[in-house]
Amino acid sequence: MSSRPLLRLSAFVMNTTSHILHGAWRRPEAQQHNFNSLEHWVSLARKLEEGKFDFIFFADVVGLYDDYRGGWDKFVETGLQIPSNDPSVIASAIAYNTENLGIAITSSVLQDHPFSFARRISTLDHASNGRIAWNIVTSPSQNPSRNFGLPGLTPHDERYVWADEYVDVVYKLWEGSWDDGALIQDKTSGRHGDPSKIHKINHEGKRYRVEGPHLAAPSPQRTPVLFQAGSSPAGRRFAARNAEAQFIISPSPEAAAPLIADTDRLVVEAGRRAGDVTYFQGLNFVIGSTEEEARRKEAELEESIDIDTMVAHLAGGTGRDLGFLDLDTPIGEIESEASRSLLQWVEEAVQGRPATVRDVGLLTGRSSRVVGTPEQIADILERWQDAGVGGINVVNSTIPGSYVEFIDHVVPVLRERGLVQRDYADGTVRRKLTGDDLLPDRHPAAAYRGAFTPAVAAAD
Template identity: 45%
Template sequence: MSKPRQMILNAFDMNCAGHINHGLWSHPRDRSAEFGSLDYWVNLARVAERGLFDAIFIADIAGVYDVYKGSPAPSLLTGAQVPVNDPLLVVPTMAYATQNIGFGVTVSTSYEHPYILARRLSTLDHLTGGRVGWNIVTGYVDSAARGVGRDAQIDHDTRYDIADEFLDVAYKLWETSWDDDALLVDRERRIFADPDKVRPVRHQGEHYRVDAIHMCAPSPQRTPVLFQAGSSTRGRRFAARHAECVFTFGPTPAANRSVVREIREEAVRAGRDPYDIRVIVSQSLVVGRTRKEAEEKLADYRAHASIEGALAHFSSSTGIDFAKFDLDEPIPYVKNDANNSAVEAITTRSAQVWTVRKIIDSIVLGSRVPPFVGSAEEVADHLESWVDDADVDGFNLPRTVTPECLEDFVDLVVPILQERGRFKREYAPGPLRQKLFGHPRLAAPHYGARLRDAARVADGAAARSVA
């Protein structure tokens, strides 16, 4: 009899007061408004590591939500992901306070240059001992584009084309610029690095031109673990080439299973094993020792939830200003340059016709996706059913009232999952990729590994011709 499938667990957070479940920062026990304090992040990391979580996944957005009612005012009033601080800067402190937990950081390819970002992520990988992952996003709000001097963001599919080339450059910098043994630190001979084992990356593409040596020596993973959250048609193609972990937001196992199947089918078309990609679904939870206790918590939390914050967030995610619709007017599919998978979720991928009233009715804790509420045993059953019925590999658990939501899960649910063989009892050794996949660096047939191996073949051929 085969062993039950063990799940990946990530604490899902953001460097702001309002992340997924809007308005809950106003709860008297919630500490998320302290996100500017290092103590907040150290406590989060220590609790998550005590629960053997795989990673703390830190979301991010460039720009502010200003589609709803044509203004940023609803977002500012409700704290819907604004103000928001940089996700990378809190990682070293959390890493110093822990030993094993990983860190997934979100950075957009639309507002960075690969040469600069490659150094920042390599630096984080060095400082954390190889515990960094990069959540690759392309952005979806026009306010970010205006912030960097553009009239509007680049169209949806072209953003992914640019991101493909961005990754090409990043792989070359991380994987090919330095040999593993290039860094000598030889005090006797006074040689720090061997110049013969360091080479410039030369890339001439449609969007980027690079002729430079990577500024960092090889980090423990070289390339950080690659996360990606787009499940639109173009996003799935991107994931098949690059992603090692993909995040989805399906409302039910049945609805999510078709998305998972398409992601795995795309991976096969890209020459990869379908299970080389770990699929992780977002699940908001309210857990108690009994169902009654959980329901009492829900009622308590719900009094602080913000419908306006949820609508401000969802309007910008979809690029649709829901304030312009009558309450019972059907919401049509319109392809735009926002988050296409969010639009598809309430139109082409939905069995029901969505209206603003239905969206409002679905907002329980300041998010369009209702939480699962139950005893610790019921929550464990729920997560197991998702793994088995939706073919997912694990979960991103967004905060409700923090830190008690994470503490409740760690203290009440994790022991049950461990007892059932569904979750690990100790951390595996090594970097984050080693813990998740059994190897510390990109391995064939991943596209980045193929680029690396092709560069090595070319380098060897050039050396032989010189000789």
């Protein structure tokens, strides 16, 4: 039995047909084209809970990626994240049909006003008995911005200034608007709540004016578990201040280690502790009973992957139409106000020469792929853990097959080594991860606990 800490497991999915490994949906066994079916998601969630996964993690977008070869036909023709449904709508159904699985949903600061978003999350956290997580993103494409009335994409670092105010508002609502004990519900006296313990937040900022109070009483976690998924300098500073978990896509353990160490340094500078952030590495797996079988299955997977759509996907997050560039154009020559971390990831993956546009398509599906027997895969995951990774975001090629194989063949080996949990701990998803239902006092959201009392309001 290993003395290593537990690796956390998350299933990385999206309420669409073609999410990451484009073209794989055409494989005979693939069922992700049934994404409109509620039973599709409920049955997957039950399987993940059977395998003691910590989270089902829903990615999301609120618009098309930027043009590829001058337009958006490619996205529709190949099902590249269109159509795409709202994951928050099906979260309650998943919660009702599971007992322990954490449910992480992606929501951009662009797509919802913080007041209505805070209310939705509190409702889901109540409905799930405290199993909701929020992946905070800033939508690095033009079309989502225009869908919500903006003339174009907000500059990269300014989007994180926007995100800072957004989380400030929801923290005030979740942590400060209601004191403990405000909800009484005494049938004898008829007193339902204590107004002296419920407060308006009166937020006034650059983008938002929110009076309050929060309309939902405090949920089991108050604030959901906080994920973040940016590796740019601005993104890592934001994660250092706010995130409890960060989704990374480093090309190797060797590349992940300095990124994690530097982010931990930023966490400490932000007044928190190294270890307050758990790093989830995105990996996809090809599993065989022998290495030879695994390599054969990898070759079959390669045949089904649409490289051109892979380029279109990653290019769509760069702010540049890579479809018109020569495939040998160095990545370093591409300037963008969009998702710089994506191009950085490709550059890190290529060793000994400049990364090119061609590498975008070739490496997107390969660089984070782990191929081998369950024992070999367990060895490789230990290397990732040694680099500072605390969780694995399992990317699928097919649903449910990728997760069924991982649970049936890899999880037993990881469990035997003591690398993953044998059963769930009690309580909320945050308690399962950290031992506490609420954010620690050193998190910036905690500063709003008790901040809106009548005495403080009078002083202001």
